[in-house]
Amino acid sequence: MSISIPDSVIDSSRLDALLEREQQRFAARHPRSAELYARGREVYLYGTPLHWMQLWPGAHPVYMRDAQGAHLRDVDGNEFVDLCLGDTGSMFGHSHPAIADAIARQAHRGVTAMLPSEDGVWVGEELSRRFGLPYWQLATSASDANRFALRLARLVTGRDKILVFNGNYHGSVDETQVEFDAQGRMRTRTNVTANGMDHERLVRLVEFNDIEALERELSHGDVACVITEPMMTNIGMVPVAPGYHAALREITRRYGTLLLIDETHTISTGPGGCTRAWGLEPDIFVLGKAIAGGIPSAVYGVTEAVAQRVWAAKPPAWAGGEKRNNHSGFGGTLVGNQLTIAGLRATLEHVMTDENYAHMIEMATRIARSVDADIAKHALPWHLTQVGARAEYMFMPQPPRNGSEAKAGRNGPLEAFIHLYLLNRGVLITPFHNMMLACPQLAPGDVDQHNRAFSECLAELVGG
Template identity: 50%
Template sequence: MSTESAVDRSRLAALADRERATFARRHPRSRAAYEAAGHLFGRVPMTWMNKTAGGFPVYVERARGARVTDLDGHEYVDFCLGDTGAMAGHSPAPVVDAVHRRLAGLGGASTMLPTEDAAAVGAELSRRFGLPYWSFALTATDANRWAIRLLRAVSGRPKILVNSYCYHGSVDESLIVVGPDGRGQSRDGNVGAPTDVTVTSRVAEFNDLAGLERELAHGDVAAVLMEPALTNIGIVLPEPGYLAGVRELTRKYGTYLINDETHTFSAGPGGATRAWDLAPDVLTIGKAIAGGIPIGAYGLSAELAGTLLGRTDLDLVDMGGVGGTLAGNPVSMAAARATLEHVLTDDAFAGMTATATSFAEGLRKIIDGYALPWSVSQLGCRVEYRFADPAPRNGTESAASADAELEDFLHVYLSNRGVLLTPFHNMVLMSPATTAADVARHHEVFAEALGELLSGS
């Protein structure tokens, strides 16, 4: 049974039109702000902010904990949480205090000098993820880019292997998918690629060890860059034995392994790496570890760090292509220390994951009650509902299961009733401030939406 057969498309279109009209009426100030932003490219600070089911974005006035209030005075339960950037909740008090002390007390947002906070953050990341040496960036995208450069340098190999429909920020090498013929091709919409992506990259489907080995056997792959579970295309969980098989194959073919934990950090206080006992050579992360303040980080194994530091031909100090003036700045380091020590603690993750489990269980009951061919996937404190059952097992299947019209309807319906989801998919995230009442509110509205949509089916 498909989503097409489960949903009356004409009814869906009519309800979506009604909800978009309601959205426009409810948000005159947000609409006016959007229309007045003529000097912004696409009328928004970043063009992806135009991904909105209502036709224009909601403009935020304030955010605290798991709540956002817009310019028109509407309050929302926020399950988006900055698409992981605010997983600690909006403006958590320890982070606000740490940033305030740095700026108003000690002073200095950009000094190009180290602080003791950075060493404390490195030690805490080492405790959580198991890699002993850390360096910092402003985004996980940069952390991935710099890790790729380092591993190309030490391996002497040119190519990077990723999973089809992975997400590693705007890393050029990651914008490759498995085409209909089974070969790699540029992902649709790839903007201004500096070269044909198949020159720099190889690709294999997630959960496909045979496909991975086929690509690694060429002997030209410096590193496999992967999420331990796919996230941005929709949660795709690893099958039993898959991640162990990836590590075995990378070692067999002399290839380094990078775990990108930017989103899979939701699996627990040490991400999927700690939760699933993984052993990458490099781990990259960003967003959540500084409570919403821009940051990225990458951790290195002892062997890899020693090899890199022993290479006198690599310029790791000046213009070698690794580093940035604002990376490791005092504000992001203070924010990260406060977040890791006082907000996203081991105890906090236990509570967040329990809330997510409750969310997932309640969601399945609603979906099963309507006998819909949908599924629910959970990754620690992250949950997503998919328009496919069973849940997709790789990125290509996940992309094929998307239903933009249905997704937009659900998003705008929920938004009009005070619930925000991640705009790119049906993902929800729990923060330490997310409550059982917040979960109940989502489920109440979600059930109402399905009731209206399916009452005539």
């Protein structure tokens, strides 16, 4: 086995030797984390509170002690520049003072009461102003927000099917856990059980950027909703083809299908996400993860037209002068609690600002330029894509057009080596792919620490 690179070939024995060296370095730096992981395996089904926490490079997870801004420290005293930021959950920095102070104040005033608050009204008004959809609801995760939004779409259209894109990521929504096999047939995603979901009856699957396939699958007239990101981000960033969003919007409208845009990752673009920056027109908008400073929270908004259809099917509690039970299968006792609302308001009001985004994008651009230069220096057949404060490189010459191409460009051993090399030199990037995020507190010196480590990594990788 070998990995071919122009003017250089790294065979498996070389890569194995590099990985073994980095594993030894990792073990020497993290003895306390190793002890905690051994204890965790005795009490957690998969060793950690969330099994994803084991997907970092190394023989065991790194256990966090504290984090502030763009920096994180582990239980062994190692310090890191954090470009992962909780895989977007802390995109605006760890414990941002404005958010931490607001949450602390609210914690002393009451956490949850299943009652609305004045700050909650402010949050709804700001969401409407910022994203352009007039009516909103809250959830505790983007997964839940997507579930509830799809339920609304089925309610108002009377249709059952959902259309998703191959290689998508919308959290743990059952309808989205599908992929194409090697013969182009839809199947349950690898390592995911169907969980009772009849995908054949309820889901249509197409490749991203494929307008012809999109129209073919919507032409049956049985799809309630298309759920999509503005561009794909989780399988590796897949940019949107020119004209695709205009076609997507026109075709969905023509066949009476609602369009749900999930900006949980692409909020890196700017204060209004791609929806505002690109002039998108979703019927339903979903946003989660980072919007309350790391406290579990998500929002979903709908247009006036969708709201009217929802109210016609399920009148609001105030309609007709009588109370109605309009639970409708979505909600949750802790949704909209006062602590979450405090985090939401502080994030929207003080952190998701034009000024902060300008700095975040500047720092991400500083990363991207250095990575691009190193890729060119070693004539590597790789590319980098930047979306605002988010940058990611992939092991293929050009950006993929769809999820299948993105998947084909992944290289597990190579990713593991690069991630572990950076981690051992005090830099965290997202473990699931080669993604880096810039938060408002990230400084040029922090970026340069990553850039030096990445440059040294490639020099060792190609033997330069």
